[in-house]
Amino acid sequence: MYSEKVMDHFQNPRNVGEIENASGVGTVGNAKCGDIMRIYLDIDENDIIRDCKFKTFGCGAAVATSSMATELVKGKSIQEALQVTNKAVMEALDGLPPVKVHCSLLAEEAIHAALWDYAEKHGIKIEGLEKPKSDIHEDEEEEEEY
């Protein structure tokens, strides 16, 4: 069901944990749908993401996309991090099953939420960043139904 990359990131998730006094924290998803992601960012004075950690309640794909998303934004600038879309996360994981695509959207959203938190805390505005929805399930692709 999952690609080897997904399984690797699920079994050995990178960047699990918390960051004390993080520059920004974002939590998205809800327990009703079975996945919640929280991303911690440590952003330096040059707007570079020095460190990034996550905690996730959710399925294998939720964990793997969180892990991959943190990997993809670490060391990037804020503007670069904004370019990390769910597609990029999926591609980096060699794809996801159709029912799990929403997990990658959630990961994208979690990063945006953490950045939004950072911006709010610092009273700045990040160009191209919109207030994140906490729940992305409305966008979810449904399997063909009969």
Next chain:
Amino acid sequence: MYSEKVMDHFQNPRNVGEIENASGVGTVGNAKCGDIMRIYLDIDENDIIRDCKFKTFGCGAAVATSSMATELVKGKSIQEALQVTNKAVMEALDGLPPVKVHCSLLAEEAIHAALWDYAEKHGIKIEGLEKPKSDIHEDEEEEEEY
């Protein structure tokens, strides 16, 4: 599906054939339903059935009941022959599958038809013998239907 007795009478039917100038001949059944029985009787001056033959177009049970019926009436008086019911034929064959019960009715009817023919030819009336129906399928027991 069939008892050993039925199979024996089907494989080695007794009294197959015709009787030239028979005292009475009866044919019952119709091709539509898939069985036709013809019984020939040779009746002596004392009303004893000296000989009895049959020809049958039909299934295994039709052949076996014809064979058994001829066996049962051979050597009997006309009045005794009238007592040979379909039940007697079935019992003598150790039973028939429910869908084949009508064959035994047909055999009973064929004997009656031959006796009727005898009576008509000789201008006599046989007590207890009614004009036989040529087709007994109306009486047939249907399997439980849903």
Next chain:
Amino acid sequence: MDRFVYLDNAATTKTSPTVLEAMLPYFSELYGNASSIYSIGVESKEAITQSREMIASTLGAKPEEIYFTAGGTEADNWALKATAEAYGGKGKHIITSKIEHHAILHTCANLEKCGYEVTYIDVDENGVIKLEELKKAIRPDTILISVMFANNEIGTIQPIRAIGELAAQHGILFHTDAVQAYGQLPINVDELHIDMLSSSAHKVNGPKGIGFLYIRKGVKIRSFIHGGAQERKRRAGTENVPAIVGYGQAAKEAFSSMQERTAGERELRDYLIDRMEKEIPFTRLNGDRKNRLPNNANFSFQFIEGESLLIMLDMEGICASSGSACTSGSLDPSHVLLAIGLPHEIAHGSLRLTLGADTTKEDIDYVVEKTKGIVERLRSMSPLYEDFLKKCQKR
């Protein structure tokens, strides 16, 4: 008995030993539920995927258009009832033929009770559907045409492409019961404009209890069996993994051997027909002489009745059938033989012999010899034959 000759392959076939072998691991080793997440479940799922792909490829279909069922009957019921349910708003008229299998005819009868109207198209004396009549039967409220690919009793192959084109021209769904044709004839669902197609594994040396319904992508019929999310939510029930694997293997074997096998069967079949017609008087071949299934021969022997014939053949080790196996026990003669115009007493005396890949010329010779003797014996006991002879003498 001298020999065992199985000539009832249209009723059911021997599961090929290699098919059985392919199935075996899925009973007691790889028994995982295909919908589960752990490895032995995933292995089941992959086995199902492979089987589905194999079957799709034999029809020129997409894997996601193949839905496994418990057999041909369920597939037929599904196609008809679900189409009726889904398109009942558009219209309530269905067209089929008079010589369909009971899986179609009795389902149609059920639909008639539920307010649908069914037109049953006639066939000619060879069992070929009357296309002109079919054309005329089409109405604005016709939602489905269901005509079998080839008949199970007399083997006649229907003009499926012509029917498919007709249906397509009128925007009507076209279903075909290909239970007898699948694996015997090349079928391409696109070329023939088939929207739905039923099939059953045990007719092609696969296991019993598994079949499939091909449903063209876009055909919006619903589930017939509701429950779990199996088969893309369209057919519920824990997947019958061993049987599905067996069907995949059987399809593979049937299609890879098709040309050679059916050529051999055709030759033997024609030899059988030839000898029967020449050597047994008052014998009629039923069905189309040319457009017939490669393995089907169906005869009527005048003046005798089918069941007696079958029992006597069985005593000689020969398995055959008369009319359709499903209706044995019934007193009515085959509706197919009546539809091609046979009178009742001749319809009652029919014999279907359906060959398999392993049928030999010796088998055929044996069957012809035995049949000859038995027909003779039964005729000598037949009042109809007696009448016939007397009539001839009088002339």
Next chain:
Amino acid sequence: MDRFVYLDNAATTKTSPTVLEAMLPYFSELYGNASSIYSIGVESKEAITQSREMIASTLGAKPEEIYFTAGGTEADNWALKATAEAYGGKGKHIITSKIEHHAILHTCANLEKCGYEVTYIDVDENGVIKLEELKKAIRPDTILISVMFANNEIGTIQPIRAIGELAAQHGILFHTDAVQAYGQLPINVDELHIDMLSSSAHKVNGPKGIGFLYIRKGVKIRSFIHGGAQERKRRAGTENVPAIVGYGQAAKEAFSSMQERTAGERELRDYLIDRMEKEIPFTRLNGDRKNRLPNNANFSFQFIEGESLLIMLDMEGICASSGSACTSGSLDPSHVLLAIGLPHEIAHGSLRLTLGADTTKEDIDYVVEKTKGIVERLRSMSPLYEDFLKKCQKR
């Protein structure tokens, strides 16, 4: 991985090797169509008769009340739809429970679309149906009550006798989905006033793709699958002889071993429950502690999600399930866990372990150890657990 432990016997079971052995001759040797007249067909028919008799005897039923189907789902669909069709004139109201299998719930949803009205009765926190509510739901137009014998997720056994008596008093038909209970609990259809009962072989070490519907003599429901005259004209389709034979053998084995086997399972299950509850904090046993299937244990581990847990268990060689296997792939948590009142996030973190005859104490110890570690690990990754800990610290 150190070990392979299969604890998903409620999803499907290994086909017992002796069951498979009983089936084998019917694939490639005794492959005759059971409706045919010749000897190898008759042998098939006799094998079916024996199997039917065996199964009938396990329920205190008559052989002619057992109708073979392709599985539990088909049996459930048949019972509901055919009752609706046959008794729709009397009324259009059906009563069932909120925790039925989807084979019942989705069929009910389909019937609702067709103009029937369905009342779904609540269960208490242990998953036991609320009898008072059921009583009140009965109306003059109620034609059927369908309540499962035991639940497939949480194992809770329902008060079937009380429901049966209630139905009988009101002259309402009573169907029970006994797919999980059959072979695990003694069942007598007369004593319990059951009119119809569904079952599926692959849940009791029989093959997949075969089940049965018990229909009490006199219940006038019609066919669901129309076609040939098989199963006393009530269920069409070529008989799946090997599977039917396998079911007979599996039933024989399940019932002859029932007492000893379930006693062993009960003991191990209680040991499992005991350890899990003691050794893993924030763990909840779902389902009734006493009135539960002998082989079922169902836990919710707070703060973690089920799929992750399952994958990690799989990596340790442990097969288990979360919610119902049929709905995996779906995002909704189990409707059963929601019905017993669990909040969504706890319902998402459930684990079902269902034992088999060959489960050992060592297996259980291994599973507990591994589960402990995995739950700990997943909690360390869980934002919900983080929040919970922080809340505790604050106090």
